[in-house]
Amino acid sequence: MRILHLSWEFPPKKIGGLATALHGLVGAQAQKHEVHVVTCGFDGCKPYERKGKLHIHRFDSNIPSKDFLSWALSMNMYMKMSAADVINKYGKFDLVHAHDWLSALAAFFVKYTYRVPLVSTIHSTEHGRRQGVHESYQRVIHDVESKLVYESWRVITCSHFMKYQVMDVFNCPGDKIDVVGNGVLLEQFTEEFNWEEVKSRFALPHERIILFVGRMVPEKGCDVLVGAARFVLPHHPNVKFICVGSGYMRDKYLDDSRFLGVHDKFYFPGYIDDRTLHALMRVADAVVVPSRYEPFGIVALEAMAARTPVVVSDTGGLSEVVEHDKDGLKVWAGHSESLAWGINRVLGDHGHSQWLVSNAFEKVKTVFNWKMAAGKTDEIYTRVLSEYHVNRWKPKIPIDMSSHS
Amino acid sequence: MKNKRVMFLTWEYPPRNLSPISRYCRDLSVKISSEMDVIVVTFDDWKASKSSFKMDGEGLYIFYVENSIKNTPSPLMWSLTLSSDMERVASEVFYELDGKVDLIHANDWITFPTAIALKKAFRKPLVVTLHSIEPTRVAGSDPYIEAIKKIEWQGTYEADRVLVNSLWMKDKVMQYYNVPGAKMDVCTPDWNGWSADVLKSYRRILGGKK
Numbered sequence: 216m217r218i219l220h221l222s223w224e225f226p227p228k229k230i231g232g233l234a235t236a237l238h239g240l241v242g243a244q245a246q247k248h249e250v251h252v253v254t255c256g257f258d259g260c261k262p263y264e265r266k267g268k269l270h271i272h273r274f275d276s277n278i279p280s281k282d283f284l285s286w287a288l289s290m291n292m293y294m295k296m297s298a299a300d301v302i303n304k305y306g307k308f309d310l311v312h313a314h315d316w317l318s319a320l321a322a323f324f325v326k327y328t329y330r331v332p333l334v335s336t337i338h339s340t341e342h343g344r345r346q347g348v349h350e351s352y353q354r355v356i357h358d359v360e361s362k363l364v365y366e367s368w369r370v371i372t373c374s375h376f377m378k379y380q381v382m383d384v385f386n387c388p389g390d391k392i393d394v395v396g397n398g399v400l401l402e403q404f405t406e407e408f409n410w411e412e413v414k415s416r417f418a419l420p421h422e423r424i425i426l427f428v429g430r431m432v433p434e435k436g437c438d439v440l441v442g443a444a445r446f447v448l449p450h451h452p453n454v455k456f457i458c459v460g461s462g463y464m465r466d467k468y469l470d471d472s473r474f475l476g477v478h479d480k481f482y483f484p485g486y487i488d489d490r491t492l493h494a495l496m497r498v499a500d501a502v503v504v505p506s507r508y509e510p511f512g513i514v515a516l517e518a519m520a521a522r523t524p525v526v527v528s529d530t531g532g533l534s535e536v537v538e539h540d541k542d543g544l545k546v547w548a549g550h551s552e553s554l555a556w557g558i559n560r561v562l563g564d565h566g567h568s569q570w571l572v573s574n575a576f577e578k579v580k581t582v583f584n585w586k587m588a589a590g591k592t593d594e595i596y597t598r599v600l601s602e603y604h605v606n607r608w609k610p611k612i613p614i615d616m617s618s619h620s
Numbered sequence: 621m622k623n624k625r626v627m628f629l630t631w632e633y634p635p636r637n638l639s640p641i642s643r644y645c646r647d648l649s650v651k652i653s654s655e656m657d658v659i660v661v662t663f664d665d666w667k668a669s670k671s672s673f674k675m676d677g678e679g680l681y682i683f684y685v686e687n688s689i690k691n692t693p694s695p696l697m698w699s700l701t702l703s704s705d706m707e708r709v710a711s712e713v714f715y716e717l718d719g720k721v722d723l724i725h726a727n728d729w730i731t732f733p734t735a736i737a738l739k740k741a742f743r744k745p746l747v748v749t750l751h752s753i754e755p756t757r758v759a760g761s762d763p764y765i766e767a768i769k770k771i772e773w774q775g776t777y778e779a780d781r782v783l784v785n786s787l788w789m790k791d792k793v794m795q796y797y798n799v800p801g802a803k804m805d806v807c808t809p810d811w812n813g814w815s816a817d818v819l820k821s822y823r824r825i826l827g828g829k830k
Contacts, residue, residue, distance in 0.1 A: 279766035284693075288700035289767055292733045292774075299740035323704045327711040328741035351691040355701070358689045362704075610715055 216248040216596065219301065219308045219325065221294060221318035223287070225254040225271065229489075231430070232513045233314055233338050236373070236397050243398075243589035245269035251305065253298050253321070255290060272301055284352055291320035298325055310334060310596055316341070316356055319363040326366060330610045332603045334595065335367040336395075337377060339510040342384040344434060346508070361385045368599045371395050371592065373511040374532030393595050396536075398585035399516045408494045417482060417495065418455040425454055425558060426499035426523075428492065428514045429506070431462025431483075436505035436528065441468055442551030443505075443558065444477040451562045456481045457499070459492065496521035501561045501568075507549050509533050515543065516583050519575035524568040526557035536583070542575035621819060624826060625657040626723045627710060627738075629731040631702070633662035633682065641727055641751055644809055651815035653680040656822075659721070661685060661710050663702055672709070685709050696767055699730040706734040714742060722826055723747060729754070729768055732775035739778060745825045748775045749783040749807075755796045756789075773797045780825050783807050783818065 220241060224234040237252070244250050245268045256262060256273035264271040274297035280286035298321055302308055313322035313335040326333040341356040342348055348357045364370055364385045370392045372378045378392045411420070418424050425447075429435035437458050447454055458468065458481065465483060472478040487495070496502060502518035504527040511532035518525045519542065527533040528548035537543035544560060547553040561568045603609060628649055632642040649658045660682045667674075668684035675681055685708075689701035714721055725747045726735030732748065739746040754768045776782050776797045782804045784790045790806050793799050807817040 279763040279770060281763040281767075285696055285764070285767060288697055289771075292700060292703070292736070292771070295733075295737040296740060299737065303740065303743070320700065320704050324707050324737050324741070327704075327708045328714075328738065330711075330715065351693055354691045355689055355693070355697060358691075359701070362688055 216310070216600075217305065217308045218244065218248055218250050218596070219298065219311045219331075220250065220252045220314065221298065221311065221321050221325075222252060222254050222314040223276075223290065223294075223317040225252055228255065228257050228260070231338075232397075232511070235513055236338065236511075237314060239398050239400055239585040240589060240592065241269055242400075243585040244592070246589075247593070249305075251301055251308075253294060253301060255294075270301075270305075272297055282352075284355060287317050288320065291318065294318060294321035295324045299328075302329060307331075309600060312336070313363060313367070314338060316359040316363055319359050322363065323366055330608060332368045332599050333366060334369050334371065334599060335363050336371040336373070337364065337381050338373065339377070339508075340380055340384060343380055343508050343510070346434075357384075367391075368602070369393060369595055371595065373397050374535050376531045376535065377510045393591070395588050395591045395595070396583055397511050397513050397516065398583050398588045399513070399520045399579055400585065401520050401580065403489075403493050404497060404517075404521045406490070406493070408490075410498060413491065413494045414498050416491075417457050417484065417498075422453050422455040423451065423500040423562060424495075424498060425456045426495060426502045426518075427456070427458040427460075427505070428496075428502070428517075429460050429504070431458075431460055431465040431468060433464060434506060434508040435460070435462075436507050436549060437464070437468050438471060439505040439507075439528075439549055439551050439554055440503055441471045441475065441477070441481065443555040444472070444480055445475055446552055446555030447558050447562075448477065448480065450559050454480060454558075454562070457495070458483050459485075459487055459495070461486045493517070493521065496523055499523050501526055501558060503554065503558065504528065504533060505546075505548070505554050506530060506533065512536050516579060519543070519572075519579045519583075522572050522576055524561045524571050525575065526554065526561060528554070537575075540571075542571055542578050544571070621656045621823070621826070623656075624722045624822075625659060625717070625720060626652065626725055626822065627713070627721050627744075628658055628660040629662075629706065629710070629724065629726040629735050629738075630660065631663045631699070631728070631730040633660055633664065635667075636662075636664050639751075644749075644751065645727060647809065648815065648818060649680055650677075652818065653677065655815070655819055657681070659683065659713055661706055661713070663687065663706075681713075683709050683713060694764065695730070696764065699771075700733055702730070703734040703737065706731070707737060710734070710738055711741075723822060725749070726775065726779075727751065729772045729775060732771050736774060736778045745780040746778060747781045747783060747821065747825070748779040749785075750776070750789065750793055751785060752789070753792060753796060756792055769796075779803075781805060781821050783821060785809055 251270045255276035278289045311325045472481045509531040525543040529545040530548040539545040544557040546557040630645045664684040665686040668686040687702040692698040805821040
């Protein structure tokens with residue numbers, strides 16, 4: 216099978232969880248299939264890379280634009296050109312797989328002009344990210360997402376929560392949607408590193424680390440953690456809260472911690488590289504994911520793979536990833552006292568948290584790995600292709616590849 | 621040029637009439653349709669809501685397209701989202717005709733995102749007409765203007781021939797987009813030899829009697 220993935224981000228360029236998720240998926244897919252990824256380039260990137268059966272094509276995405284939406288739509292024009300070049304060079308593709316609205320226009324183009332069946336993964340929705348669609352800027356994104364869902368042969372979501380959201384906000388029939396959970400690459404958490412050295416960069420030797428990883432935006436709920444500090448510190452005074460990630464709310468959260476008088480217990484290092492982050496996850500005493508909206512919650516999965524206890528809010532995909540008191544703790548979303556209860560329980564009962572950790576690790580090994588996710592995705596592809604081959608929409612003639620360059 | 625087909629891409633066509641492009645496309649498509657088949661793919665949300673297709677005399681077919689993305693905050697975004705629907709309709713026509721389209725002719729930057737994509741996918745030659753260009757329409761520069769300039773430049777770069785309506789325009793296109801003069805043809809509208817000029821330009825790509 217020859218598969219074309221369209222995504223605006225792919226490692227080493229990482230903005231959200233999409234790059235991580237796609238990286239895991241295509242790595243597993245490339246064991247069996249010829250996989251091409253068409254993605255945005257960046258300064259100093261390699262325009263073409265090949266790892267076995269995995270081909271990565273990067274195009275120049277430096278486009279003048281006055282806002283993100285104009286950039287995204289213009290970028291799709293170049294993604295179309297790049298995708299067409301790839302198809303014209305490598306021959307017919309069996310499937311095109313789009314990831315989120317940012318590659319939707321390019322995906323429509325491949326579907327319409329080459330008559331290749333389109334599968335899409337909806338990693339998150341504008342409606343969910345902003346708790347509704349409020350103005351015309353957002354409406355365009357929402358409409359493009361809606362059209363992507365409509366034009367797709369099948370839609371993949373990473374959790375049942377997202378499935379119901381896609382059904383709800385786009386009026387997509389439920390039997391068109393398949394749920395394929397994300398996975399985690401365990402080998403990222405087995406590398407050797409200097410435990411003391413990593414810890415010393417973030418906390419004092421005697422301090423216990425509570426780690427938050429996520430963008431500093433309201434939906435990720437870092438402010439809930441800031442609020443929870445006052446309820447944790449009386450019980451566990453030797454705690455350090457480390458909030459990794461950047462975003463427009465970062466300064467606000469810093470101010471909050473000063474206002475509550477707990478700023479000496481908080482550290483906002485901003486963005487840190489993957490290797491340090493993975494090491495830090497293993498050093499940490501607990502990882503918290505206090506999101507208000509979370510399509511999947513790959514951070515929780517990574518923490519489970521790093522053998523660190525997790526405290527997550529009972530919302531979205533997190534509700535499905537974590538089983539309460541079995542492989543992690545679930546607390547109320549957006550509720551600082553509840554989050555503090557979870558942190559205190561993990562810090563206070565070492566035996567219990569070790570039991571959670573071993574259960575959690577077993578779970579990521581057996582349930583959330585990319586091989587299984589790729590297998591499930593394969594089944595979806597096979598189904599789409601079997602339907603495609605008996606379909607009238609299939610082109611009668613192959614496009615003449617010789618007539619014009 | 622009999623048995624040849626040209627696909628005309630435009631963002632307006634009568635009865636829609638906001639700029640001279642509408643009348644340009646109408647006059648030219650009618651004139652050329654006596655020599656070759658003309659398929660017009662145009663934006664027209666009102667017409668599209670009634671019927672997607674109209675046969676207008678021998679050899680002239682008009683397809684109406686509606687932009688399925690509403691409320692776009694700027695013409696640039698409108699153009700970029702419209703291109704999806706243009707591509708869908710153009711592809712349906714293309715496959716219905718078993719790929720027997722010989723040439724794509726695009727009018728102004730609004731249709732360039734569609735035209736460039738179709739050129740690559742269908743592997744057909746592309747002719748573009750620049751009625752005006754952004755540097756002559758607006759003074760100064762901001763990211764929005766630069767984005768349009770980039771699309772205009774990309775269109776001239778991808779095109780096999782670039783048509784302009786006047787020598788002055790040819791000069792401006794050469795000046796701003798560095799298009800070689802040998803790649804451009806001046807085809808003055810409202811002149812007796814207009815369609816002959818355009819057809820001559822087509823023949824340079826398609827071959828055949830001059």
